[in-house]
Amino acid sequence: MAASPEKSRPSAFWPLAAVVVPLVGVFARIELRGVENLPREGAYVLAPNHNSEFDPLVVAVAVWRAGRAPRFMAKESLFKVPVLGAALRATGMVPVPRTSTSATQSITAAQDIARDGRGVIVYPEGTLTRDPDLWPMRGKTGAVRLALGGNLPLIPMAQWGVQQILPRYGKLRFPRRSKVIVEFGPALDLSAHTATATQPATLTRATDELMARLAEMLSGLRGLPAPAERWNPAQHGQNETGRLES
Known part of the structure; x- marks a missing residue:
């Protein structure tokens, strides 16, 4: 794919890509779909x-193969790990304070991303899905909050096949090279939510729309109907780590 200026310009991503891309290729045959939905330039979530x-x-x-530099929202504690922290800072990853959920910090992060014309990857579930059949579970509002706060396109991405390489909470299956399909969807239309973008009810509704879109896309990849309702860990006695509450 045609590279964006942020990918073609020399950066810390180059040596990392030289290691990570071939390594991932040992385990996964990645098929990309919908690459035209990822902006060539400018900010996005x-x-x-x-x-x-x-x-x-x-x-x-x-x-990276689609032409952009991958930047994640990463736990702030990871930035304190030797070597890893330096790599995260050098590649422009966005630190997330463990105890902070304030709208002000999210909006500030979105404004920084928009100003710099960067994209950021945010897992809307916040953690591995707890759904027994690996469907997207109930989402958190972070991705939507960032998109609305910075007026950024919100791009859903569905991926399937990675669980054949490393099952959730399982062991790496090697030697094994599995087909993995990754699909970029069209940007979610958030225009109905902009007038009340900071209200919790609005963020929840928009997040529900995002998770429904992800489930729909994943249904297409799997060839199975998605469940009508998202799995909610709170209703199944689980905490954020997937362990049963006592």
């Missing part, structure tokens, strides 16, 4: 489903 600890690598390679 990319919202993928999350069903394996391995899929961030697949998502990063897919975005």
Whole structure:
């Protein structure tokens, strides 16, 4: 794919890509779909489903192959890890404070992204899906909050096949090279929500629309009907780590 200026310009992504792309290729044959939906230039928020600890690598390679530099919202604590923290800072990853959910910080992050013309990858589920059949579960409002706060296109991304490489909470299956389909969807229309973009009810509705779109896209990849309702960990006695509450 034609590279954007942020990919073709020398950066810390180049040496990382030289290592990560071939490594991921050992495990995954990635098929890209809908690449035309990812903006060639400018800022955006990319919202993928999350069903394996391995899929961030697949998502990063897919975005790189599509012509953009992959930047994630990453836990602030990761920036303190030697070597990893330096790589995160050098590639412009966005730190997320563990205890902060304030709208002000989200809007500030979105404004920074928009100003710099960068894209950012945000998992709307916030963690691995808890749905027993690996469908997208109930989402959190972070991706929508960023998109609305910065007036950025919100691009849904569905991926399927990574669970054959590393099952959720399982062990890496090697040697194994599995087909993984990654689809970029058209930007979600958020125009109906802009007038009340900071209201919790609005953010929840928009997030529900995003998760429904992801489920619809994943249904197309899997050839199965998606469940009518999203899995809600709170209703099944689970916390954010997937463990049962006592």
